Amino acid sequence: MDDAVKDLIGRLEKAGADVFYGNSASQLTAAFSTIWEAGVNPTAEGTGRAGGWIPDPAFWHPIIEAAWPVPVERAPHDRDAITVGVTGVAWAAADTGTLALYGTDATPLWPSLLPPVHVVLVRRSQVVSSLQAGLDRLFQENCGATKPPLVKLVSGPSMTADIEGELILGVHGPKRLMVVIDGTGQAPFKGASAGCRRRRHHEPESQ
Amino acid sequence: MGGQLPADKTPWPIRRDRALADGTMRHTIGVVTRRFTQAKRDAYAQYPPGEEARRHALAAKREVIRRLPELLTEARQALERNGAVTYVATTADVAVERVTAILRQHQVKTVIKSKSMLTEELELNDRLQEAGVKVRETDLGEFIIQLAGEKPSHILAPAAHKNRAQIRRLFDEDARREGISPPVSEDTADLTAYARQRLRQEFLQADAGITGGNFLVAETGTVVLITNEGNADMVTTLPRILISVIGVEKLLPRWEDFQAAVTQPALSGVGRRLSSYTTLIQGPRRPGQTEGPEAWYVVLVDNGRLSLRGTPYQDALACIRCGACLNACPVFRQLGGHAYGSVYPGPIGVVETPALSQWATGSELPSVACTLCHACGEICPMGIDLPRMIVSLRTDKVKRGGVPRTQAASYRLWAQWWASPAGYRRSIRFARLGQKFYRRQGRLVGAPGFASGWFQTRTMPTVADETFHEWWQRTRERGTRHG
Numbered sequence: 001m002d003d004a005v006k007d008l009i010g011r012l013e014k015a016g017a018d019v020f021y022g023n024s025a026s027q028l029t030a031a032f033s034t035i036w037e038a039g040v041n042p043t044a045e046g047t048g049r050a051g052g053w054i055p056d057p058a059f060w061h062p063i064i065e066a067a068w069p070v071p072v073e074r075a076p077h078d079r080d081a082i083t084v085g086v087t088g089v090a091w092a093a094a095d096t097g098t099l100a101l102y103g104t105d106a107t108p109l110w111p112s113l114l115p116p117v118h119v120v121l122v123r124r125s126q127v128v129s130s131l132q133a134g135l136d137r138l139f140q141e142n143c144g145a146t147k148p149p150l151v152k153l154v155s156g157p158s159m160t161a162d163i164e165g166e167l168i169l170g171v172h173g174p175k176r177l178m179v180v181i182d183g184t185g186q187a188p189f190k191g192a193s194a195g196c197r198r199r200r201h202h203e204p205e206s207q
Numbered sequence: 208m209g210g211q212l213p214a215d216k217t218p219w220p221i222r223r224d225r226a227l228a229d230g231t232m233r234h235t236i237g238v239v240t241r242r243f244t245q246a247k248r249d250a251y252a253q254y255p256p257g258e259e260a261r262r263h264a265l266a267a268k269r270e271v272i273r274r275l276p277e278l279l280t281e282a283r284q285a286l287e288r289n290g291a292v293t294y295v296a297t298t299a300d301v302a303v304e305r306v307t308a309i310l311r312q313h314q315v316k317t318v319i320k321s322k323s324m325l326t327e328e329l330e331l332n333d334r335l336q337e338a339g340v341k342v343r344e345t346d347l348g349e350f351i352i353q354l355a356g357e358k359p360s361h362i363l364a365p366a367a368h369k370n371r372a373q374i375r376r377l378f379d380e381d382a383r384r385e386g387i388s389p390p391v392s393e394d395t396a397d398l399t400a401y402a403r404q405r406l407r408q409e410f411l412q413a414d415a416g417i418t419g420g421n422f423l424v425a426e427t428g429t430v431v432l433i434t435n436e437g438n439a440d441m442v443t444t445l446p447r448i449l450i451s452v453i454g455v456e457k458l459l460p461r462w463e464d465f466q467a468a469v470t471q472p473a474l475s476g477v478g479r480r481l482s483s484y485t486t487l488i489q490g491p492r493r494p495g496q497t498e499g500p501e502a503w504y505v506v507l508v509d510n511g512r513l514s515l516r517g518t519p520y521q522d523a524l525a526c527i528r529c530g531a532c533l534n535a536c537p538v539f540r541q542l543g544g545h546a547y548g549s550v551y552p553g554p555i556g557v558v559e560t561p562a563l564s565q566w567a568t569g570s571e572l573p574s575v576a577c578t579l580c581h582a583c584g585e586i587c588p589m590g591i592d593l594p595r596m597i598v599s600l601r602t603d604k605v606k607r608g609g610v611p612r613t614q615a616a617s618y619r620l621w622a623q624w625w626a627s628p629a630g631y632r633r634s635i636r637f638a639r640l641g642q643k644f645y646r647r648q649g650r651l652v653g654a655p656g657f658a659s660g661w662f663q664t665r666t667m668p669t670v671a672d673e674t675f676h677e678w679w680q681r682t683r684e685r686g687t688r689h690g
Binding site for chain 2: 149
């Protein structure tokens with residue numbers, strides 16, 4: 001496990017997320033079993049499996065299906081009845097523990113918003129060392145026709161300290177943020193759109 | 208033109224004494240402010256890129272103040288390229304009229320809102336209710352004070368002055384009105400669970416959403432919302448109409464300036480690198496999307512901000528609403544936010560309320576709500592010299608005749624006497640004689656005229672029998688004179 005992934009896991013856990021890391025298909029399946037046994041019993045999922053969130057469905061589907069024998073709801077009528085939402089990420093930044101989700105037609109945001117549990121699938125190639133590097137990527141996306149109308153940077157579960165300054169999770173958004181990181185292989189990164197001109201004050205960090 | 212800010216008509220002494228008598232609020236505010244101040248210190252110490260980013264953001268904000276009109280045009284063009292409809296509202300009235308017109312046009316009956324200080328400044332909720340639109344605050348702290356019919360007491364934690372028992376009572380009453388189950392207990396977790404349940408249906412059924420904006424990136428037409436609860440994401444994805452109401456000073460020129468500024472509110476406000484959710488709005492729903500608004504309106508509000516440029520107070524436009532000055536201020540720590548009688552409490556409020564409103568509101572604040580300890584100026588991440596501005600406001604106030612005549616005359620007399628060494632010594636001789644009336648147990652317990660107020664909560668040492676000069680003359684000069 002390299003430093004960036006270690007950093008990311010540390011930050012996410014500090015913010016109150018549950019993080020699972022696997023280096024093989026069997027380890028990842030075990031992670032999903034743990035999630036299932038921990039009482040996160042999805043009665044239906046969000047668009048995770050059948051939707052566009054996962055750039056490599058041939059990799060993830062068997063892993064999830066081995067642990068979660070539940071029906072997949074791609075565009076459920078009653079989104080509010082879903083108990084677990086599954087999404088991927090566009091990228092994940094290690095130094096701030098941030099998961100970037102772009103809301104597009106293939107990757108809607110409601111699975112990360114309405115259900116009380118949000119499961120996020122991250123592949124090693126999507127982890128960047130700094131928030132700045134991730135935002136550089138978003139800038140590239142913004143230059144092209146792929147500009148996402150809504151972007152959500154998640155750095156922890158829903159929380160508030162509005163009552164007596166005491167920290168409480170799960171106000172309106174998900175109570176539990178569960179992140180599964182796959183240390184193997186590469187997911188194709190939807191690369192930069194053609195020629196994005198920039199005036200820079202700093203150089204982007206390389207991974 | 209001066210901005211329109213809501214005014215609390217209660218006189219300052221009553222607001223002050225009411226705050227000082229509220230032990231619950233003072234304890235809660237005291238704990239919360241100290242915790243955040245320490246957390247901020249630790250967070251920057253552990254994150255050197257955050258400090259570098261702060262300096263970049265500070266410079267970017269100064270650039271915004273310099274180039275505001277041109278950046279405003281640039282931002283509107285970028286927003287419109289993204290599919291938004293934009294307006295600039297010169298005053299609060301114009302902003303409210305515009306928002307009301309948009310809601311009417313779309314036959315909106317119910318609105319959900321995420322937290323926005325600017326909408327409090329515009330008194331938007333009240334005015335929309337008057338126009339027959341039901342508005343629901345979704346930020347937990349704002350929801351609590353909406354139920355209580357109160358104003359927020361802190362920029363970041365609007366219900367910081369309320370304790371659990373008080374909140375439970377509010378929720379119980381609310382549950383009775385709505386015919387739903389009340390909170391299970393007064394535990395913070397159960398109170399929060401009640402709010403979650405209670406607001407979920409309103410999220411799903413609202414016709415329109417209204418947000419504020421923490422930043423607006425001119426280069427890309429991106430509105431940035433910084434939240435922790437998840438309510439801003441509800442407001443931006445579920446209703447069919449979205450309106451973002453943003454102060455013109457919230458601009459940032461380029462994406463790289465946003466990259467620098469994005470971590471500052473959380474680092475400086477509560478000592479975290481980012482809040483739980485940083486939401487970027489870059490357009491309404493695209494074809495093929497099943498969520499997001501069909502139409503996105505951005506109302507950019509001036510309300511006195513543009514007029515601050517070229518005054519000694521223009522740097523106040525660099526404020527990122529982190530709340531650090533509130534947390535560091537000894538006056539705020541004792542009084543909480545309500546005592547200021549303004550939408551913007553604390554040191555930034557002491558400056559902005561009279562400055563934005565051009566003395567129509569909060570004119571007493573620079574004199575009564577500040578000890579000039581400079582904690583705010585030291586802690587502000589955007590380098591806003593609040594202490595200098597407060598002194599400048601005091602000077603302005605005197606020039607405008609804002610000080611009672613007897614008080615002004617007393618200060619003038621004092622200044623005359625102390626303008627020369629001889630005058631100073633003469634005044635000390637008078638004081639030595641006159642203090643007879645005010646001595647008790649070796650201390651001074653009073654003074655004549657308006658100075659008596661100083662002694663209501665203090666005593667002073669008595670005037671010494673000899674000044675240093677008198678002692679020196681008596682003991683040294685005699686001794687050194689040889690023959």
